[in-house]
Amino acid sequence: MADAPAGTERRGFLKLIAGAFAALAGALATVPVLGSAVTPLLKPKPDDGGLLRAAGLAELAEGVPKRVELTSVVVDGWTRAVGVIGAVWLLKKPDGTVSALSTVCPHSGCSINQKSKSTYGCPCHDSTFQLDGAASDGPSPRPMDALEVQVKDKDVFVKYRRYKIGVKEKTEIG
């Protein structure tokens, strides 16, 4: 009877040790799995921010919009392929400079077409835009998204970006 408290103490200690070992084993098995699952948060974002060749300057006629698809190396998980990553409307202005507007409609992301000689239109909800991108009719919360353009020698390059849709501010994604 005298050693009963000591026995209880020993049992309590054993319980503690058992729990500690179980917890440690569980943590060792779980942490690597959780770590791998949050890879996207830990890896630097791929920088596809280079200039992409969109068209030759000679292909553009002044005041006439031209839709071109931008091709780039697309790394998707483990695969690497050359593919179309998006499209832009190019417009050569009277002063010789070129503007580029993303074809992604700021309203809900449909692909914007040319509606008339002097307007663009979105087929989904009938937003209408001027050739400079200004929204003139329909539900679009902001003008078409202008993209950075550089003309080098005889080629037009565009820095392709995506922006949040459905909001008034032009906010880059990713």
Add this chain to the structure above:
Amino acid sequence: MINRLLAWVDDRSGFGAWLKSAADSPLPGGASWARSFGAVTLALLVLEALTGIGLSMWYSPSITDAWASVHYIQYHVVLGSLVRGLHHFGGTALIIMALVHFVQALVWGAYRAPRELTWITGLIALQVLIVVSHTGYLLPNDLRAYWATQVLLGITGNQPVVGAAAQEVIQGGPAFGNTTMTHLYALHVLLMPGAAILVIGAHLALRRRHGASVPPGFTDADSTLKRTPYWPAQAVRDCALAFLAVAGLVVYTNAVGGVELGAPGDPAIEYVARPEWYFLPIFRLRHWFTGSTEFIATAGLPGVAVGALCALPFIYPRLQKKIRSAHTLIVVGVLGGLFGGAALGAMTAWEDANDPKAREINAKADKISQQAHQLAMIGVPVSGPLELYKNDPQVWGARVFLRECAACHSDCTEKPFKGVMCLNGFAGREWLTALIKDPHAPHFFGNTKIDEMDAFTGTPEVMNAIVEFVYSEGNRADVNAELAAKGRVAFDKEGCESCHALDDVGSGTAPALKGYANEKWLEAFIRQPDAPRFYGELNEMDSFPHEKLDKNELAAVISYLRAQAKEPLNFAVTTP
């Protein structure tokens, strides 16, 4: 608040009572480390499930994606190499632990009544775990996995009566391909784990029903045994060993740098195909049972062994009536069988380690694996990992060479050399020197119709100059122009030019050497080696028109051949 919630859950579920009866379940003879093997096996199963879920978030089962996604796990996913390593080595540890648990149950006599079904479900669980493990072995679809899959599918197809049908069902089609990968994946992550949960669930339920087994030499009825509760004396041992197992696996995985991922599975690459270690005994048995008796090794003997083990609980009482030490006899017999199997497996491992041919093939495969790994670091083509090699002309050229040329232009290290014109080191200075010194060596024209060329017997200075000159025709960056100019003079003076014209027309007796071994010369030569300016009527080599070798493949082969000049000669020329 929490206590009230727990009390409510307990009241509705009976959880507390269940937990208490588990914690208090009596262990005859007290807690012991030997009782922990089953618990550690269970802990490793949980580790496999966790890491398996981790891997499944990144893995894609298809011929084009499987290897690439595993490469991605290994080199791009944070801690991916560790997760894959834990899953792989954990699987091995799991089978070992299950076997140790099996031996312990055997020695303790836990196969006897009333635990017959516990014993049998344990044996079934072991089979299920082996299938889970081996389907997992095949999923990375690297060289090892690819060739093991081919062998396994072949073995399945060779089984009597249902073999061919079973093979097609497992393949998901008439041949190995995408459908095979999805089928193996379904087996590995759904069907077999589901089966494991059912069987092991039954195994555990039966263990609770009949209580913990009694140590050797005692019976359940023995009242002299002290009985201590599971919690905490046994739990502490179980948890400590489980922790040691997982921690050991983490340390081990780090120490060996994770699991190897070989080159992508590839029918064009020779490989020493071996199954996972626990199938090596069966692999060895196949040496003795070939052709129509193969199923004896692959299904017959293993089936008899497992059947006999399942029958043990029923054999024992009958044996016991005749022999007093029936249990000892059974233990010795089963352990003897296990050691026999282990010896068969060890034989294979020992033979492979001492087989120079196997070592050579493995070394080549390792080199290709390194190339594939490097090329894959920026991403794998959508059309599959075998396209990777096309990103490097020399690597690709070596592969096209292997496919189209190596049947005749065999490896120069082959002894005795039976091929034609050995091309290791082709058109380099060493190679040219060896050729000029002894054109009729087996490595050069020895095995061909050509016997007109005389061995060069002049001074080394003149020979070096001629070699430098011929070498300089190959459009090389490191030419000694002065020496080559001297060689040009000697080339004429020594009489080489009387047969080897230095133009695009040729003399009609030997190949013209203008631009020898440069891109244009090689292109023209490979396309049409029997052209008058090359070997003409003496030619024995196949032509390679566009239909046989397209422009890109030819360019790759040429790139590979030209790179040979930088390789040291790996053969010694001796005239028989």
